[in-house]
Amino acid sequence: MSKKSGKKKPGDGGSTIVVNRRARFEFFIEERFEAGLVLEGWEVKSLRAGRANLTEAYVFIRNGEAYLIGCNLPPLPTASTHIHPDPTRTRKLLLHQKELAKLVGATEQRGYTIVPLDMHWSRGRAKLTIGLAKGKKQHDKRADKKERDWQREKERLLKHRV
Numbered sequence: 518m519s520k521k522s523g524k525k526k527p528g529d530g531g532s533t534i535v536v537n538r539r540a541r542f543e544f545f546i547e548e549r550f551e552a553g554l555v556l557e558g559w560e561v562k563s564l565r566a567g568r569a570n571l572t573e574a575y576v577f578i579r580n581g582e583a584y585l586i587g588c589n590l591p592p593l594p595t596a597s598t599h600i601h602p603d604p605t606r607t608r609k610l611l612l613h614q615k616e617l618a619k620l621v622g623a624t625e626q627r628g629y630t631i632v633p634l635d636m637h638w639s640r641g642r643a644k645l646t647i648g649l650a651k652g653k654k655q656h657d658k659r660a661d662k663k664e665r666d667w668q669r670e671k672e673r674l675l676k677h678r679v
Contacts, residue, residue, distance in 0.1 A: 534564055534636040534643070537571040542658065544632055544650035550620070552583065552645045553611035554636075559602050563590045564643050569636055576610065576631040576647050578621055583610040585633060585645065610645065623649050 540546070556564075563569070570589040577584055585608045592602040612620075623629040634646045653661075 532638050534567060534638065535569040535571050536635040537574070537633055539572050540632045540634055540648065540650070542653075542661075544630070544648070544652055545657075546632075546634070546648040546650050547629065548649040549634065550612065550616050550647050550649070551639070552616075552647055554585070554643050554645055555609040555611065556643060557602075559592050559600065560590050560608075561643065563593055564636070566593055568593070571633050571636065574633045576633060578617065578624065578631070581617060581621075583612055583617060583620070583631070583647075584608065585610055588633065610647070620649065 568591050574588040575586055577586060587605060588608065589604050591604050620631055624631060629649050629651055632648050632650045634648045636643060636645050638644070
């Protein structure tokens with residue numbers, strides 16, 4: 518048997534394509550789910566090149582199916598010559614029925630929203646991590662910033678003391 522090399526290729530399992538850092542700033546993330554994406558060929562090539570943007574994206578559920586809206590995947594100039602791609606088209610998400618039922622119940626009854634957190638490769642397939650989230654108020658954002666600054670200052674003090 519051959520051994521696997523320790524090197525990770527950009528398109529292999531676990532490597533991150535894009536992270537939505539704004540989501541963690543704007544929302545409290547209660548629970549995370551991993552969803553598959555229904556993509557076209559040119560979109561996969563664009564993802565392998567690392568060209569994706571999740572900052573304006575959001576997830577909504579209609580007729581018992583989840584969709585990703587506003588995710589920008591600009592096409593590569595060489596990959597899509599014979600078609601006219603839409604970089605911000607609506608993409609279907611693949612989730613189990615139990616997960617969908619849980620998301621529907623939470624968003625309709627308790628005022629939660631579903632936000633995309635990051636996009637990554639898992640066993641050669643593009644996956645999207647979505648989070649069941651509740652919006653932060655302005656004072657919550659200030660408290661988080663204050664906590665981060667204190668942690669950073671504490672690290673500095675401990676580093677100089679040793």
